[in-house]
Amino acid sequence: MHNSTREQWPSAGAQLPSFYSPRTTPPEGDLDIDPADFSLANRDSASHLHRDREDDAISTTSSAPSRPPSTLTQPPPPPSLLSPAFTPPSTPGTATPNGSNATPLLLSEPRGVPVDSSVPTGGCGSKHPKLLETLPEVQCVVRARIPTTTGAEMFLHLYTNNMDNKEHLAIVFGDSIRSKSLDAPREGETEMDRLVRGAYTGRLYPGRTTSGMASGNPTGALTDGKDTDNAIPLVRIHSECYTGETVWSARCDCGEQLDEAARLMSLPSNKAGGIIIYLRQEGRGIGLGEKLKAYNLQDLGNDTVEANLLLRHPADARSYGLATAMLLDLGQSDIRLLTNNPDKIRAVEGPNREVVVRERVAMVPLSWKGRGGFRAPEVEGYLKTKIEKMGHMLDMAALPR
Numbered sequence: 001m002h003n004s005t006r007e008q009w010p011s012a013g014a015q016l017p018s019f020y021s022p023r024t025t026p027p028e029g030d031l032d033i034d035p036a037d038f039s040l041a042n043r044d045s046a047s048h049l050h051r052d053r054e055d056d057a058i059s060t061t062s063s064a065p066s067r068p069p070s071t072l073t074q075p076p077p078p079p080s081l082l083s084p085a086f087t088p089p090s091t092p093g094t095a096t097p098n099g100s101n102a103t104p105l106l107l108s109e110p111r112g113v114p115v116d117s118s119v120p121t122g123g124c125g126s127k128h129p130k131l132l133e134t135l136p137e138v139q140c141v142v143r144a145r146i147p148t149t150t151g152a153e154m155f156l157h158l159y160t161n162n163m164d165n166k167e168h169l170a171i172v173f174g175d176s177i178r179s180k181s182l183d184a185p186r187e188g189e190t191e192m193d194r195l196v197r198g199a200y201t202g203r204l205y206p207g208r209t210t211s212g213m214a215s216g217n218p219t220g221a222l223t224d225g226k227d228t229d230n231a232i233p234l235v236r237i238h239s240e241c242y243t244g245e246t247v248w249s250a251r252c253d254c255g256e257q258l259d260e261a262a263r264l265m266s267l268p269s270n271k272a273g274g275i276i277i278y279l280r281q282e283g284r285g286i287g288l289g290e291k292l293k294a295y296n297l298q299d300l301g302n303d304t305v306e307a308n309l310l311l312r313h314p315a316d317a318r319s320y321g322l323a324t325a326m327l328l329d330l331g332q333s334d335i336r337l338l339t340n341n342p343d344k345i346r347a348v349e350g351p352n353r354e355v356v357v358r359e360r361v362a363m364v365p366l367s368w369k370g371r372g373g374f375r376a377p378e379v380e381g382y383l384k385t386k387i388e389k390m391g392h393m394l395d396m397a398a399l400p401r
C-alpha cells in the first residue's frame with residue numbers, strides 16, 4: 001500500500017512536501033552545461049597521451065584496483081562546472097595541502113588536515129548527527145587474502161553484527177592490522193578450523209598445519225593492531241553503491257572513490273596500512289530499489305536531495321555505529337579519515353568518541369585534479385548538490401596546481 005502510493009506520486013501533487021516546486025527547465029540549463037564538453041570529438045589528444053603515461057607510472061609503482069581503462073584516459077576537462085564559488089568560503093578544514101615538491105603527488109602519501117570534532121571550529125561542520133547510545137556488537141567471522149588485478153594484496157574481513165543481517169566488510173591493507181574477534185580462540189576449534197577462517201599469521205601455503213597463534217596471540221603482530229611506529233592508518237568509510245561500483249554509472253563518483261582509496265592505502269609510503277570499511281547501506285541507506293526511483297526523479301529535474309525527500313526518505317539515511325565498532329575490533333582508536341563529508345567524521349567517532357578522527361584527508365575527484373577520472377553532467381550535479389546542500393568540504397581553490 002505504502003509503495004503503491006509512492007509509485008503514484010507524479011499524479012499525487014497534494015502529497016508533495018511544501019518546499020517542492022518543479023523545475024521549469026531541465027537541470028542541464030541550470031548548470032549551464034554544454035553537451036559538447038562531454039563529446040568524444042572534443043577530446044584533447046595530446047593531454048590524453050600525457051595522462052596515459054602518468055597512469056602507467058602509477059601502475060608500476062603502486063598497486064590498487066582501478067576502474068575500466070576508458071575511465072582513466074579521458075582528457076582534462078574544460079573549466080569545471082564546479083567552481084570554487086560553490087564551496088563555502090573559509091570553511092575550516094577544507095584546505096587540501098599541496099604535495100611535496102620532491103615526491104610526485106601520485107606517489108606521495110596523501111596529506112591530511114587536523115580536525116577536532118569536540119570544538120565548533122574543528123573542521124567537522126556544524127551538524128551533530130544523532131548517534132546510537134551504545135555501539136553494536138560485531139564479530140569478524142572470516143578473513144581471506146585477496147590478490148588484486150594490479151598486484152596489491154589486501155585481506156577481506158567479513159563481519160556479522162547484532163543490528164542487522166547484512167555482511168559488512170573491512171578491506172585491510174598492510175600486515176599489522178588484525179581483528180581481535182577473528183583472532184580470539186573459539187571453543188573446541190582445531191588448528192585447521194583457524195586456518196580455514198583466516199585466523200593465522202603470515203601466509204598460507206600448501207601443507208601448512210598450524211595457525212602460528214595457538215595462544216590466541218598472533219606472533220609477529222601487535223595485539224592493538226598498531227604499527228610499530230604508531231603511525232595512524234588511513235581509513236575510508238564507504239557505503240555500498242551497486243550502480244557506481246559495478247554497472248559503471250556516471251551519476252556518482254563512488255567507484256572512483258573506492259579505487260582511489262585502495263590506491264592510496266597501497267602506496268609503499270603508507271607504512272601504517274589502511275582500512276576501507278565497506279558498509280551495506282546502498283543508496284545512502286535507502287536501498288537500491290529506492291535509489292533507482294530517485295534516479296528517475298533526478299531525470300525529471302530534481303537533485304539528489306530533493307529526489308530522496310520526494311520519496312519520503314531523509315536526504316541521508318545512513319548510520320556509522322557499525323563502522324565504529326569494526327574499527328575498534330581492528331584495534332584502531334585514532335584514524336585519518338578519507339572524506340569530504342562532515343557528518344561522517346563525527347558519526348564514525350561513536351557516542352563517546354570511542355574512535356577519534358585526528359586528520360581528514362580530502363577525497364578530491366580525479367577529474368578536478370586533471371588526472372583521469374571521468375566527467376558527466378550527472379556526476380557534476382551530484383557533487384554540486386553535496387557541496388551546496390550537504391555541506392561537503394571540497395575546495396577547488398586549495399588544490400595543488
Ligand SMILES: Nc1nc2c(ncn2[C@@H]2O[C@H](COP(=O)(O)OP(=O)(O)OP(=O)(O)O)[C@@H](O)[C@H]2O)c(=O)[nH]1
Pocket residue numbers: 237238239240241242251252254257281282283284285286291294295304308338339340341344363382386392
Ligand atoms: N539516494 C541516493 N544515494 C546515492 C546517489 N548517488 C550515490 N548514492 C549513494 O551514496 C553513497 C556514497 O556515499 P559515500 O561514498 O560514503 O560518500 P559520502 O558520504 O557522500 O562522502 P565522502 O566520504 O566525502 O565520499 C552510496 O551508498 C551510494 O549508493 C543518489 O543519487 N541517491
